Amino acid sequence: MVIVDFMPNSKAMSEQDITFDRELIRRFDVNGPRYTSYPTADRFVEAFTASHYEHWLSQRGRITPSRPLSLYVHIPFCPTICYYCACNKIITKDHGRSAKYLSYLGKEMDKVLHHLAGGKEVSQLHWGGGSPSFLADEEMRLLMDMIRDRFTLSPDGEYSIEVDPRNVSEATVALLAGLGFNRMSIGIQDFSPDVQKAVNRIQSLEETQRVMNAARESGFKSISVDLMYGLPKQDVISFNYTLDEVIKLDPDRLSVYNYAHVPNQAKAQRRINTADLPSADEKLQILQRTIRRLTEAGYVFIGMDHFAKPTDELAIAQRQGLLHRNFQGYSTHAEADLLALGVSAIGKMGPSYVQNVRILEDYYNLLDQGSLPVLRGIQLTADDLLRRSIIQSLMCHFALPIESIEIAHLIDFKSYFVAELADLSAMEEDGLVTVTDQWITVNPSGRLLVRAIAMVFDRYLRSDRERIRYSKVI
Numbered sequence: 142m143v144i145v146d147f148m149p150n151s152k153a154m155s156e157q158d159i160t161f162d163r164e165l166i167r168r169f170d171v172n173g174p175r176y177t178s179y180p181t182a183d184r185f186v187e188a189f190t191a192s193h194y195e196h197w198l199s200q201r202g203r204i205t206p207s208r209p210l211s212l213y214v215h216i217p218f219c220p221t222i223c224y225y226c227a228c229n230k231i232i233t234k235d236h237g238r239s240a241k242y243l244s245y246l247g248k249e250m251d252k253v254l255h256h257l258a259g260g261k262e263v264s265q266l267h268w269g270g271g272s273p274s275f276l277a278d279e280e281m282r283l284l285m286d287m288i289r290d291r292f293t294l295s296p297d298g299e300y301s302i303e304v305d306p307r308n309v310s311e312a313t314v315a316l317l318a319g320l321g322f323n324r325m326s327i328g329i330q331d332f333s334p335d336v337q338k339a340v341n342r343i344q345s346l347e348e349t350q351r352v353m354n355a356a357r358e359s360g361f362k363s364i365s366v367d368l369m370y371g372l373p374k375q376d377v378i379s380f381n382y383t384l385d386e387v388i389k390l391d392p393d394r395l396s397v398y399n400y401a402h403v404p405n406q407a408k409a410q411r412r413i414n415t416a417d418l419p420s421a422d423e424k425l426q427i428l429q430r431t432i433r434r435l436t437e438a439g440y441v442f443i444g445m446d447h448f449a450k451p452t453d454e455l456a457i458a459q460r461q462g463l464l465h466r467n468f469q470g471y472s473t474h475a476e477a478d479l480l481a482l483g484v485s486a487i488g489k490m491g492p493s494y495v496q497n498v499r500i501l502e503d504y505y506n507l508l509d510q511g512s513l514p515v516l517r518g519i520q521l522t523a524d525d526l527l528r529r530s531i532i533q534s535l536m537c538h539f540a541l542p543i544e545s546i547e548i549a550h551l552i553d554f555k556s557y558f559v560a561e562l563a564d565l566s567a568m569e570e571d572g573l574v575t576v577t578d579q580w581i582t583v584n585p586s587g588r589l590l591v592r593a594i595a596m597v598f599d600r601y602l603r604s605d606r607e608r609i610r611y612s613k614v615i
């Protein structure tokens with residue numbers, strides 16, 4: 142895939158670069174993909190099997206010999222459940238389960254390496270979940286040893302871990318730094334006691350502060366925190382208190398996610414009392430206040446729901462036109478082949494995506510049978526690659542250089558995207574974008590809605606809409 146790396150008119154966002162237009166947000170902020178991949182995971186097919194994955198693993202060295210590896214390790218266990226959670230996790234207090242899981246991660250690594258061609262140098266590592274900090278200290282040490290025995294972690298790599306302050310001591314934070322982790326991501330969501338009670342996640346300011354201090358003392362380069370708006374019992378005033386405390390904690394990056402209440406899909410959410418949820422209008426007020434507070438505090442709006450200090454690598458990469466988007470959200474790392482390990486993990490190898498089975502027993506059984514534990518995946522077509530470049534460019538740089546796309550993908554943009562340009566012209570009338578012969582630029586009032594703009598180029602969503610329209614007509 143060709144990613145347009147250098148964008149002369151790409152620039153970091155500042156407070157003035159975002160226009161909060163409530164009416165436009167109401168009209169255009171539909172539920173849609175976050176585009177951590179394109180095509181999105183719901184388009185993956187089971188016709189893509191372990192043998193397809195093996196094929197792309199074995200092709201790696203031939204197509205992109207120098208492309209680095211990114212490793213994602215999914216640890217599915219959590220000791221308690223947060224009611225808002227829609228992740229693939231296993232709630233257990235039985236630490237005996239993680240020992241077995243680690244041994245199967247080892248089996249999966251060996252199986253992957255058996256087929257993997259090309260170098261084994263890793264420039265990016267992420268442990269996510271679930272709660273990676275569910276693992277005991279000696280298990281974390283063991284897992285890192287397993288990785289280092291099989292791969293080469295480059296000295297200047299980006300090594301991150303999701304940490305739950307409720308179950309991590311200062312000594313564990315120091316251990317993580319000693320293992321090589323240099324970035325930490327901490328879930329907060331909200332500090333208000335009423336909200337914490339309503340979502341079953343009681344996490345004090347003090348324990349969060351303690352873990353962040355320990356991370357800084359141990360030499361972690363960047364600390365990122367997650368907040369969530371739209372949770373039960375939340376309102377503008379209560380969330381303002383959370384923002385006060387979070388700004389004092391001084392994280393390097395922040396993600397502020399919109400809570401989507403989908404109890405039919407996420408069972409845990411059935412324990413949330415719908416009557417306690419803030420109204421759509423209140424949610425918009427919370428978002429508006431959040432953006433104002435964070436930009437006033439000096440954070441740069443990166444895009445979607447991400448903020449970073451101007452000195453953070455993410456903000457610098459955006460200024461330099463070197464920002465990328467992957468399964469962890471925004472990233473400074475160029476195209477890497479992503480090896481994803483563990484139950485439900487999603488990886489990317491050459492022009493393909495692959496996802497592991499979601500059920501733990503299936504994961505163990507397939508590995509016992511000597512098979513890679515693949516559930517589904519997709520092999521990208523030339524059209525997918527083209528649209529992925531466009532969506533990446535819009536999401537990361539708020540701009541699309543038309544000529545570069547034409548040259549890289551050998552198309553005539555205007556004739557290839559007749560329908561898309563027609564849709565964009567409606568958005569242009571509302572001031573969300575500006576379209577010229579050379580550039581598509583997302584304007585300040587469109588930046589909070591960049592997902593809706595990217596959706597215009599999503600062929601799968603377009604075909605869904607066509608199908609619905611067609612079935613209505615007949």
Ligand code: SF4
Nearest residue numbers: 219222223226228271
């Ligand atoms: S939000 Fe995180 S800690 Fe809570 S249940 Fe989900 S994965 Fe576990």
